[in-house]
Amino acid sequence: MQAKVIQLLAFLVFISGCLAPETGTTTKSNLTTGGGGSSGGSGSAPPPPAPAGSGNIAPEGRVNGIDATSGIVSGWVYDQNTLNQSVTVEFYFDGPVGSVQMAAGSPVVANVQRAFTPVGPYGYSYNIPQQYKDGKQHLLYVYGLDTTNGTRSLLKISDFASGPSSFFVGSTAAGMSYYNSTVQPSLASACGNCHGPNYIVDKARMALPSKFSGGSGTNNNLYRKGMGLDGHGAGNRCGSGPPCTLINTWWGLEFN
Numbered sequence: 001m002q003a004k005v006i007q008l009l010a011f012l013v014f015i016s017g018c019l020a021p022e023t024g025t026t027t028k029s030n031l032t033t034g035g036g037g038s039s040g041g042s043g044s045a046p047p048p049p050a051p052a053g054s055g056n057i058a059p060e061g062r063v064n065g066i067d068a069t070s071g072i073v074s075g076w077v078y079d080q081n082t083l084n085q086s087v088t089v090e091f092y093f094d095g096p097v098g099s100v101q102m103a104a105g106s107p108v109v110a111n112v113q114r115a116f117t118p119v120g121p122y123g124y125s126y127n128i129p130q131q132y133k134d135g136k137q138h139l140l141y142v143y144g145l146d147t148t149n150g151t152r153s154l155l156k157i158s159d160f161a162s163g164p165s166s167f168f169v170g171s172t173a174a175g176m177s178y179y180n181s182t183v184q185p186s187l188a189s190a191c192g193n194c195h196g197p198n199y200i201v202d203k204a205r206m207a208l209p210s211k212f213s214g215g216s217g218t219n220n221n222l223y224r225k226g227m228g229l230d231g232h233g234a235g236n237r238c239g240s241g242p243p244c245t246l247i248n249t250w251w252g253l254e255f256n
């Protein structure tokens, strides 16, 4: 594991093309640890369900990012109805709540003081369990629990995104080596005039749609655009051969 290059991306950030932080969001460096960090523990259980009162507002929050080397997820969440109370945050991998077990080390309490508006004990961080740092694509479902009635709100990765975040932590050595030796030169010659090849960016393109939503070696964005589908600005640049045939093989190495 230590020999592997650790890398990560959250593809929804790439989709939106919005790498700039949103107004009012925070990153790890904006968080100051307080009160023993944000790990869960005894006393972090969700509040008992209470009838939803009129005027109750769902928690507002974001997944700001996942650190490429440590696999630490950070973000913020607050409940407008109880701004002085920390929100409980739950983490699930590869399926929403109810379909999979809550992940190890979850829930955590968002109790890290946030430097940006709204200021308060709203920052959280969570270390992805080692088993998911395998370089494969995983979906991460992060929920903030309403402090009044325990109702879960899925925290998004950006204003534009919907659904869970997708990430890769750790690289697949075979996938990266195949990209470098075989896919990259072919992309450079067939697509390079307009799209400079880049491992991370091409992997993000290839991860759309995610394998959990039916993505495959031959229906991903990189392949389809290369084949001139989905209204590709430059038409079919693969014919029936490379680089699309290579993309298909690369997909299998990365995501299977």
Ligand code: HEC
Pocket (backbone or CB within 6 Å): 187, 190, 191, 192, 193, 194, 195, 205, 221, 222, 223, 225, 226, 227, 230, 231, 232, 233, 234, 237, 238, 243, 244
């Ligand atoms: C002559 C320039 C040109 C070449 C060569 C070209 N493209 Fe494109 N590509 C475009 C343009 C213009 C768009 C934007 C319109 C669209 O979305 O199709 C685009 C969009 C894309 C997108 C979606 C947007 C993005 O950046 O992710 C993908 C994926 C893509 N191309 C893949 C490829 C692949 C793979 C090849 C080579 C097999 C290729 N393109 C060759 C011009 C080109």
